[in-house]
Amino acid sequence: MTAGDDEGTQGLTRREALVAGIAGAATLAALPSGGCDAARPDADPSRKPGGSARMPLAFLPHGGGPWPFVDLGVSRAEIDPFIAYLESVRALPRTRPAALLVISAHWEEAVPTVMTGERPPLFYDYYGFPPESYQIAWPAPGQPQVAARVRELLGAAGFGTASDEERGFDHGTFVPLKVTYPHADVPVVQLSLKKGLDPAEHLAMGRALAPLRDEGVFLVGSGMTFHNLRAFRDPRSVPVAEEFDAWLRAAATQDRDERHRRLADWSHAPSARLAHPREEHLLPLMVIAGAAGPDRGTIAFNGTYMGLRLSAYHYG
DSSP: OOTTTGGGGTTOOHHHHHHHTOBOOOOOOOOOSOOOGGGSTTSOTTOOGGGOOOOOEEEEEOOSTTTTTSOOSOOHHHHHHHHHHHHHGGGSSSSOOSEEEEEEEEEEESSOEEEOOSSOOBOOOBOSOOGGGGOOOOOOOOOHHHHHHHHHHHHHTTOOOEEESSOOBOHHHHHHHHHHSTTOOSOEEEEEEETTOOHHHHHHHHHHHGGGGGGTEEEEEEEOSOOOGGGTTOTTHHHHHHHHHHHHHHHHTSOHHHHHHHHHTGGGSTTHHHHOSSGGGTHHHHHHHHHTTTOOEEEEEEEEETTEEEEEEEEO
16 A cells, blocks of 8 residues: 555445555657756746647546446446546647656655656556456556656756656556557656655646656646545545535636645645545646646546546646
């Protein structure tokens, strides 16, 4: 299990906890080595050098465990719109991405860490599911050049960084993106969260990574806008999820400065700690919102999973 998950499972039956998603802890053209200006707080990361196509940004909910591929008892009325949304994300970039950079809620390290393997395996970081849950395949290639560029940009912004050649894609990456990119035909690099889970630091990580948008890299944050495992299947959680999600929809779609102010102070929002006793599933949104610069956010999906409100956000 990932750190903090067992704390949130009290009061759930084993089946409900599993459904809620308890987790265990093409060659790219040469990338420019410079271009770190957007890592500065006063730089405008929306600038498009040479009129090149700019990649959008997406924060998407990844659901629970291997939910699209194994029957977990979630209703089709909830699953089908969720799947349709994830399928639609492939068409979000106007041009084919050279690579994806995915920030998953299911990886935390002392410093931001990137996967550098050329052929990453899958990391089945969940337990107790049917055997087919551990036979899911999604052989997306890695992209070491993008990983190096991520470290360069974060280092220029003052972050220590590290790399991991052995780690595989966790279910925060392979589960939703197997729906979005079923042929695994775009290179993918995964980036960890930074331990301490400081929202301001993750907004700053996003600002540092903004130049990737002009280098053909599609940034995707994978988390959940409600993640209190203790509260799933409890009807008293419905108004909690609704209240927090309404606040988040307003905050995530503000202009840059107000958006960053509100997201950095998210824990004071209505029902914040009831929706997120631990914030790791919200922080990928901070990275995406930080990389958005002046782009306003849009609510790309707003539905329910196990009866509780979830939303997805796009920028650019």
